[in-house]
Amino acid sequence: MKKVTIILIAGGTASGKTTVAHRLANEILKDKSVTHISMDNYYKDFSELTFDERKKINFDHPNSVDVEMLTNDLTALLDYQPIKVPIYDFKTSARTEEFITYKPSDVVILDGIFTLAIKDIRKFGDIKIFIKTEDDLRFIRRLQRDMIERDRTIESVIHQYLTEVKPMHDTFIGSSIEYADLIVPYKEGNEVAIDLVATKISSLLS
Numbered sequence: 565m566k567k568v569t570i571i572l573i574a575g576g577t578a579s580g581k582t583t584v585a586h587r588l589a590n591e592i593l594k595d596k597s598v599t600h601i602s603m604d605n606y607y608k609d610f611s612e613l614t615f616d617e618r619k620k621i622n623f624d625h626p627n628s629v630d631v632e633m634l635t636n637d638l639t640a641l642l643d644y645q646p647i648k649v650p651i652y653d654f655k656t657s658a659r660t661e662e663f664i665t666y667k668p669s670d671v672v673i674l675d676g677i678f679t680l681a682i683k684d685i686r687k688f689g690d691i692k693i694f695i696k697t698e699d700d701l702r703f704i705r706r707l708q709r710d711m712i713e714r715d716r717t718i719e720s721v722i723h724q725y726l727t728e729v730k731p732m733h734d735t736f737i738g739s740s741i742e743y744a745d746l747i748v749p750y751k752e753g754n755e756v757a758i759d760l761v762a763t764k765i766s767s768l769l770s
């Protein structure tokens with residue numbers, strides 16, 4: 565039986581992880597059997613807390629992730645079993661009542677800030693990628709994205725960035741680059757790095 569290949573894509577917030585994962589899954593590897601999963605959907609639920617209480621949670625600390633659910637799901641995918649994942653809502657900071665079902669596939673791409681920082685997740689990676697984007701660019705992209713897509717105010721983005729995002733990045737996420745097989749400096753896109761990953765996957769699948 566063929567082995568499922570798991571690609572982990574890490575990097576700081578707004579570094580371009582989702583963009584690279586999406587390109588790999590939907591353009592470069594579109595003829596292969598590929599599933600792209602976001603680690604965002606594995607934030608713990610915290611729906612028992614009020615909205616104001618949830619706003620105080622540090623979502624840049626690894627403890628905010630439901631590692632057990634994620635490891636169970638990755639184990640199921642390795643065994644060619646389907647998984648059902650709750651869809652996360654960044655506007656309410658809680659899981660929605662909706663789920664997405666992922667069918668078994670030969671390649672699984674998992675992107676998220678902690679994919680290389682959390683040992684129990686990292687060990688699943690056959691190909692480990694870190695997207696390295698300058699901090700100021702990431703902050704600008706995050707500010708735009710959070711205000712437009714995540715219902716945040718400029719003050720809340722700046723406050724969260726200075727008190728949680730940056731310190732946790734410096735403690736947990738930035739240093740996880742040491743576990744990467746490939747570091748992608750993603751500014752205008754990096755065709756060579758993306759082609760290298762595609763070639764490696766093709767060789768693993770053949």
Ligand SMILES: Nc1ncnc2c1ncn2[C@@H]1O[C@H](COP(=O)(O)OP(=O)(O)O)[C@@H](O)[C@H]1O
Nearest residue numbers: 577578579580581582583705709750751752753
């Ligand atoms: N190479 C790039 N150049 C310009 N903007 C980008 C680039 N990559 C991503 N973005 C933008 O930055 C924001 C964050 O990108 P995203 O891929 O969602 O990052 P992440 O998943 O790391 O948080 C998005 O609005 C996206 O359109």
Ligand SMILES: Nc1ccn([C@@H]2O[C@H](COP(=O)(O)O)[C@@H](O)[C@H]2O)c(=O)n1
Nearest residue numbers: 576577578607623624654657676677729
């Ligand atoms: N309720 C939440 C949960 C997470 N965040 C932030 O999301 C960032 C990770 O997602 P990226 O797409 O940016 O990689 C992380 O830095 C958390 O601060 C949030 O704001 N609210």
